Amino acid sequence: MTNTNSDNSREWAEQAYALLKKRQEEQKQELQKKEEQKQELQKKEEQKSFIDNGTKENPPKKPETVDELELGEFDDNFTWSAMVLAAQGKKVNQITLDEIDWLTKLRRGLEETRKGFVSELLEKLGDDPLTPESLDDLETLLIRADVGIDSTDKVIGSLRKKLNEEVVGGEAGIKFLKRELKLIIDKPIKNSGTNILVPQKGKLNVWLLVGVNGVGKTTTLGKLAYLSSRSKYKTLIAAADTFRAAAVEQLKVWGERSNVDVISNQSKNADPAAVVFDAINSAKKRNIDLLLVDTAGRLQTKNNLMDELAKIKKIIDKKVPDAIVESLLVLDASQGQNGLKQAKSFAKSANLSGAIITKLDGTSRGGVSLAVSEEVNLPIRFIGAGEGIKDLRPFNSYEFVEAMLADK
Numbered sequence: 001m002t003n004t005n006s007d008n009s010r011e012w013a014e015q016a017y018a019l020l021k022k023r024q025e026e027q028k029q030e031l032q033k034k035e036e037q038k039q040e041l042q043k044k045e046e047q048k049s050f051i052d053n054g055t056k057e058n059p060p061k062k063p064e065t066v067d068e069l070e071l072g073e074f075d076d077n078f079t080w081s082a083m084v085l086a087a088q089g090k091k092v093n094q095i096t097l098d099e100i101d102w103l104t105k106l107r108r109g110l111e112e113t114r115k116g117f118v119s120e121l122l123e124k125l126g127d128d129p130l131t132p133e134s135l136d137d138l139e140t141l142l143i144r145a146d147v148g149i150d151s152t153d154k155v156i157g158s159l160r161k162k163l164n165e166e167v168v169g170g171e172a173g174i175k176f177l178k179r180e181l182k183l184i185i186d187k188p189i190k191n192s193g194t195n196i197l198v199p200q201k202g203k204l205n206v207w208l209l210v211g212v213n214g215v216g217k218t219t220t221l222g223k224l225a226y227l228s229s230r231s232k233y234k235t236l237i238a239a240a241d242t243f244r245a246a247a248v249e250q251l252k253v254w255g256e257r258s259n260v261d262v263i264s265n266q267s268k269n270a271d272p273a274a275v276v277f278d279a280i281n282s283a284k285k286r287n288i289d290l291l292l293v294d295t296a297g298r299l300q301t302k303n304n305l306m307d308e309l310a311k312i313k314k315i316i317d318k319k320v321p322d323a324i325v326e327s328l329l330v331l332d333a334s335q336g337q338n339g340l341k342q343a344k345s346f347a348k349s350a351n352l353s354g355a356i357i358t359k360l361d362g363t364s365r366g367g368v369s370l371a372v373s374e375e376v377n378l379p380i381r382f383i384g385a386g387e388g389i390k391d392l393r394p395f396n397s398y399e400f401v402e403a404m405l406a407d408k
């Protein structure tokens with residue numbers, strides 16, 4: 001994003017804001033009208049049932065719904081988010097509240113990662129051109145943000161080369177840095193052949209969520225179920241973490257909120273592969289597009305976890321050989337280098353196809369996403385920045401780097 005046109009940018013963002021506001025007011029009126037019609041109908045029904053059997057029945061329980069977003073203030077967050085969307089070619093009337101809300105969360109979430117990083121760097125640089133000393137500072141800052149040694153070496157190497165060739169001003173330096181970081185994140189994504197991971201229509205897609213305890217597998221699965229069913233994919237959940245009794249209950253709550261069924265086996269010590277077996281049968285019967293599989297997360301040093309994952313995969317291959325299977329490693333960003341270690345060890349034995357980074361809200365270690373791309377060669381597929389059902393989005397490297405290096 002460039003700041004050269006900041007007056008135009010503000011005007012553009014103002015227009016986007018006004019359009020969203022208008023849309024929201026229209027939606028509210030529409031909703032109110034519907035509510036009034038519903039109440040009218042309910043009244044009639046109640047009168048009817050009172051006449052029919054002389055009793056007034058309890059009104060049916062309303063299913064728990066997901067709250068619609070409210071348009072906030074026209075502030076710096078809105079302007080920044082609108083500009084990030086504009087820079088990616090969005091038209092002023094194409095912007096949605098979901099996108100603005102997410103980008104605001106992402107930028108806020110990466111605040112800690114940014115704090116000791118860009119702000120400090122800009123302060124150090126001032127308006128002066130980059131010097132070999134400022135590169136040393138940058139190196140320290142990148143390492144501190146958990147970007148990892150390999151990525152840091154790569155970026156600093158490119159910058160040094162550029163410095164030898166020409167004078168690089170502070171702003172141009174940041175721009176170059178953003179481009180280099182984006183290249184690192186994009187490489188495994190490009191190699192995978194798909195930009196964004198979506199279920200393929202007409203086939204059964206099976207996404208296994210793997211990772212150690214507490215990183216956010218079950219929560220992420222709940223958010224994915226919501227995203228998937230909202231995007232009109234027929235979705236089903238398999239509760240294959242039979243190790244934790246509460247895991248099934250936790251999944252059922254998520255399933256209810258996104259209107260997705262959960263296949264489980266409540267008996268103690270149920271075999272996870274058997275749950276997956278049942279879930280595949282059910283998925284075939286119901287013509288499901290996406291089956292999301294929650295798995296247990298005992299430490300990867302225990303071979304039995306890897307054996308279990310292998311067994312689950314074998315069942316899938318045998319029962320639905322033409323299914324599209326994705327093994328997605330869930331990593332908790334706040335674990336920094338420890339997460340990187342987990343990624344390396346899972347990558348060795350679990351045949352991973354991608355990563356999901358969670359808990360990007362409020363950690364200073366968001367840079368670990370770069371280390372995962374560079375050192376484990378895993379494409380990042382989704383990122384999570386909060387505990388809410390909407391706090392997960394498909395990964396977008398441009399947005400991520402802009403949020404990580406935003407100058408405020």
Ligand SMILES: Nc1nc2c(ncn2[C@@H]2O[C@H](COP(=O)(O)OP(=O)(O)O)[C@@H](O)[C@H]2O)c(=O)[nH]1
Nearest residue numbers: 213214215216217218219358359384385386387
């Ligand atoms: N702040 C924050 N918390 C999260 C996020 N994802 C998951 N959590 C929390 O992390 C904890 C563990 O999550 P859970 O899904 O049970 O992890 P699992 O053991 O891998 O299945 C829960 O308290 C979640 O609410 C996130 O993106 N941000």
Ligand SMILES: [Mg+2]
Nearest residue numbers: 217218241247
């Ligand atoms: Mg879990």
